[in-house]
């Protein structure tokens with residue numbers, strides 16, 4: 156009978172029938188049973204042979220004392236030889252064989268000398284012999300069915316890689332993917348042994364390292380699944396052509412590429428209470444040239460294409476890669492001080508959003524929270540009638556090249572924000588230029604449960620991916636920057652067995668630019684805008700620095716967009732300038748911020764040339780703060796007053812004291828960075 160199996164795409168594959176078994180007609184059933192029984196016959200033949208040897212021996216040596224000594228010595232020697240010969244096998248098998256030999260040879264010796272039917276000798280033969288033969292049969296059955304499946308031992312591949320005696324179960328064969336359950340030798344081998352042997356398996360099969368993976372069974376330390384993907388189906392690059400689900404919800408899967416078997420590479424940012432999934436924060440990690448920029452574009456275009464999300468985005472590289480999408484961002488912060496304000500705003504909106512969600516009966520953000528609140532179940536009114544409040548879109552706060560931002564923020568602050576953001580419908584996305592612990596501390600890394608791990612230095616694999624995923628065969632270090640777009644994705648919602656499967660993002664070429672521009676235009680007309688709670692909390696700390704997404708009509712489309720990287724913190728460090736860490740984010744060449752209406756007059760300095768009186772100096776200082784606020788620069792430190800000090804003949808230490816005083820007066824608020832103060836917008840200042 157032809158057995159066929161079809162996959163999801165309708166392709167058919169022949170299934171092989173076990174040897175010796177065919178259509179099941181009468182004649183062949185006997186042949187089949189004989190075939191199945193054959194391996195179990197040798198112990199019984201051994202039993203019969205032992206009986207024959209005892210009978211013939213008695214006939215030959217029945218009366219000889221010397222033969223008795225010889226037979227006893229031969230029996231001991233044979234048992235010893237069995238023990239010695241069994242040293243390469245398992246202890247259990249060695250002992251079993253030695254006991255069998257000892258029992259058999261002792262019986263033959265006794266039968267030869269006293270006669271096979273003397274005293275209990277025949278009873279011993281009739282009872283002990285079958286028991287010993289059966290014990291070998293049982294052993295064989297156990298070996299062939301470790302899982303009660305049709306498993307069979309593999310004497311070839313596994314032996315070659317040092318896993319002899321491990322059992323491979325029935326393999327599932329799919330196009331370009333073989334999945335085989337493995338059961339290891341109880342008490343002797345663990346899943347770690349398979350993990351360590353993966354490279355050797357790849358070598359034995361002449362495949363790349365990433366083609367062989369192992370998924371340990373979470374319930375057993377000696378069972379798991381070996382997955383072999385022989386052909387690299389990712390080698391062909393695929394270009395991005397547009398978002399997967401324009402107008403869908405951010406709660407639906409975000410498609411960022413494909414896996415090596417062609418299935419969609421997806422992830423989720425918000426949680427889903429129905430399946431017990433928490434919202435997540437993500438890291439995009441990869442070395443330069445690994446395709447990190449395009450991976451970020453894959454994710455960002457997916458996020459922006461959803462109807463119920465807003466994005467706050469900080470990019471020290473002046474939106475070099477992201478310029479076409481900028482009009483679709485609710486807040487775009489370029490560089491150090493703008494990012495400081497954005498971070499302060501994220502900190503501020505979290506409790507406000509959590510309160511709002513709680514008041515409307517949401518334990519975490521769900522798509523319904525983004526709609527107008529017409530459901531009495533989700534009402535903030537004490538009488539439980541529908542409140543009709545405006546909905547709250549999900550918020551993605553994205554930090555490109557975030558090493559400096561995170562360092563300035565400090566571990567505790569970041570960990571705290573990440574922890575609380577989960578219940579506020581806020582996801583943090585962080586990208587790192589060099590994925591390593593000198594860029595980000597262990598605790599900050601631990602606050603980002605999801606990762607898109609692109610090619611990296613082999614030494615940084617442990618930073619990019621959890622140990623279990625590396626053990627299962629994931630090796631982004633093997634790609635470096637030679638396989639742009641190749642990545643592993645670890646994120647809640649993805650089947651854990653997939654974590655060690657490589658995927659590849661889509662490539663963004665110049666052809667993608669007009670599509671991204673169209674997407675940004677779509678966001679401007681159809682995308683979510685920030686809700687009053689988020690706007691209120693953000694504006695209370697960021698003042699005019701937070702405008703919310705402006706529409707084309709008000710000029711966002713014509714907002715000047717830098718197409719070249721500006722010199723930023725990283726560049727300054729790498730450029731070898733010796734910069735005081737406190738001043739690292741100050742560009743000594745930079746002009747002071749322009750005023751709102753764009754005129755070129757200096758922001759301060761009308762009264763240059765003479766030292767002001769103390770009262771006048773304080774007034775000028777207050778005016779300077781107001782001008783900073785007007786210009787949207789909400790985080791300041793003494794360095795920002797350098798030119799101002801020069802103009803007014805005042806020292807930076809004088810400014811430092813005034814800054815502290817202003818903080819006591821409620822006009823400034825301390826930030827996580829020593830010597831940097833956040834301006835409290837005038838309307839909300841104490």
Ligand SMILES: Nc1ncnc2c1ncn2[C@@H]1O[C@H](COP(=O)(O)OP(=O)(O)OP(=O)(O)O)[C@@H](O)[C@H]1O
Nearest residue numbers: 392442443444445446447448449639640660661662
């Ligand atoms: N999925 C992909 N398929 C094919 N090529 C890709 C893919 N992703 C990125 N590339 C290409 O790989 C090259 C390196 O990408 P890119 O410069 O974006 O890397 P990067 O990690 O962002 O580097 P850097 O951090 O230096 O900006 C580019 O030529 C890019 O077009």
